[in-house]
Amino acid sequence: MPEILIRNAHSVLTMDDEGRELAGADILIRGGLIAEIGQGLATQGEIVEAGGCVVTPGLVNTHHHLYQTLTRAVPGGQDALLFGWLQTLYPIWARFGPEEMRISALTGLAELALSGCTLTSDHLYLYPNGARLDDTIDAALEIGLRFHATRGAMSIGESDGGLPPDALVEDEAAILDDCIRVIDAFHDPSEGAMIRVGVAPCSPFSVSRELMRDAALLARDKGVMLHTHLAENDEDIAYSEAQFGCRPGQYAEELGWTGPDVWHAHCVKLDGQEIDLFAQSRTGVAHCPCSNCRLGSGIAPVRAMVDAGVPVGLGVDGSASNDSSNLMAEARQAMLLQRVTRGADAMSAREALRLATRGGAEVLGRHDCGRIAPGKRADLALWDVTGIDSAGSWDKAALLLAGPQRVRHLFVEGRQVVRDGRLTTIDLGATLARQEALARALVV
Numbered sequence: 358m359p360e361i362l363i364r365n366a367h368s369v370l371t372m373d374d375e376g377r378e379l380a381g382a383d384i385l386i387r388g389g390l391i392a393e394i395g396q397g398l399a400t401q402g403e404i405v406e407a408g409g410c411v412v413t414p415g416l417v418n419t420h421h422h423l424y425q426t427l428t429r430a431v432p433g434g435q436d437a438l439l440f441g442w443l444q445t446l447y448p449i450w451a452r453f454g455p456e457e458m459r460i461s462a463l464t465g466l467a468e469l470a471l472s473g474c475t476l477t478s479d480h481l482y483l484y485p486n487g488a489r490l491d492d493t494i495d496a497a498l499e500i501g502l503r504f505h506a507t508r509g510a511m512s513i514g515e516s517d518g519g520l521p522p523d524a525l526v527e528d529e530a531a532i533l534d535d536c537i538r539v540i541d542a543f544h545d546p547s548e549g550a551m552i553r554v555g556v557a558p559c560s561p562f563s564v565s566r567e568l569m570r571d572a573a574l575l576a577r578d579k580g581v582m583l584h585t586h587l588a589e590n591d592e593d594i595a596y597s598e599a600q601f602g603c604r605p606g607q608y609a610e611e612l613g614w615t616g617p618d619v620w621h622a623h624c625v626k627l628d629g630q631e632i633d634l635f636a637q638s639r640t641g642v643a644h645c646p647c648s649n650c651r652l653g654s655g656i657a658p659v660r661a662m663v664d665a666g667v668p669v670g671l672g673v674d675g676s677a678s679n680d681s682s683n684l685m686a687e688a689r690q691a692m693l694l695q696r697v698t699r700g701a702d703a704m705s706a707r708e709a710l711r712l713a714t715r716g717g718a719e720v721l722g723r724h725d726c727g728r729i730a731p732g733k734r735a736d737l738a739l740w741d742v743t744g745i746d747s748a749g750s751w752d753k754a755a756l757l758l759a760g761p762q763r764v765r766h767l768f769v770e771g772r773q774v775v776r777d778g779r780l781t782t783i784d785l786g787a788t789l790a791r792q793e794a795l796a797r798a799l800v801v
């Protein structure tokens with residue numbers, strides 16, 4: 358099996374149970390796994406000198422809508438709250454097709470990779486003009502990131518009192534059939550899997566109660582995870598109380614949407630009871646601080662969630678509500694935002710980075726990722742701390758206080774996807790040119 362030796366790292370942030378940080382350490386990669394960690398290791402294979410680099414587990418993104426990378430900073434949505442923002446963008450998204458899905462995913466994945474991400478989920482909930490989940494999976498396979506695609510859905514259009522236009526909603530039986538198709542075609546439950554598939558109705562305000570319930574039954578039958586948006590802002594809570602007569606947490610619980618195989622995006626408005634429910638049921642949360650700020654949704658009670666034992670990971674959310682796919686920036690924002698409400702000691706740089714790595718891996722059920730330890734997958738980010746971003750830092754490992762936001766090297770399953778700051782697997786220039794052409798064609 359091929360070997361790569363990462364030699365003499367400035368420090369290795371293991372994210373193990375003790376939070377150990379190893380100075381001057383080597384990491385031996387064999388195949389897709391971390392084989393050994395120590396000093397003075399040797400190999401007949403490739404050597405990557407890491408003297409000026411802090412090594413972390415690859416970052417994990419637990420919530421995204423990659424397709425939105427084609428609709429960043431759309432003027433009509435720049436200053437709108439969630440529902441108004443959606444209503445501005447729905448008609449544009451309705452003109453997407455397979456190529457828009459693939460190229461926007463590829464661009465978003467490239468940005469994620471350059472910001473240290475090795476594993477990302479994606480939530481694709483609209484399928485206009487022949488687009489399929491397969492289009493985004495193709496993009497992930499091409500760039501070489503570990504990918505948890507989720508088959509999203511919307512079924513309640515405007516004429517039935519929902520938010521999306523009727524042209525973007527699907528028949529519920531067809532949604533469930535396509536969930537089965539993509540799970541059977543792509544889901545890999547094995548350790549080290551590069552592709553997994555989840556079931557993910559868009560949100561309680563865009564599908565029926567029956568679809569939420571049936572999706573949970575289907576996911577459990579197939580042994581895949583469940584994902585949706587929950588308790589994102591005050592409008593979302595008001596909708597839940599008016600339409601369902603209860604808060605989002607109760608709605609989720611009644612329909613089978615709690616448990617270690619479920620993670621919800623945002624959860625900005627969870628109350629104390631809902632936090633306890635999520636902690637006891639080990640229901641995960643994808644915290645998306647930049648999107649929450651961008652849409653004025655509020656500050657998620659992450660400190661309280663983590664203290665209660667809720668599994669929490671980070672997500673960049675859709676490119677159109679961020680408008681970025683920079684996971685390192687997201688981790689810094691997560692750290693800062695808890696400090697706004699709870700004080701400067703509310704979240705350390707190390708804790709936020711832990712949420713961005715091991716936290717996210719645990720939310721996605723990936724206990725084979727998110728840590729640097731022998732036997733774990735070789736998903737590693739190397740951060741060059743000799744540059745201007747780290748200049749003058751007394752604590753080079755405090756990357757979120759002073760450090761680079763782009764990786765120098767990135768390994769996924771032992772394969773080098775970024776080398777010296779450049780993607781090795783795709784032609785980024787050609788991808789961006791195609792992205793720009795597609796974006797221009799969407800402007801009317």
Ligand SMILES: [Zn+2]
Binds near residue numbers: 420421586622674675
């Ligand atoms: Zn989202």
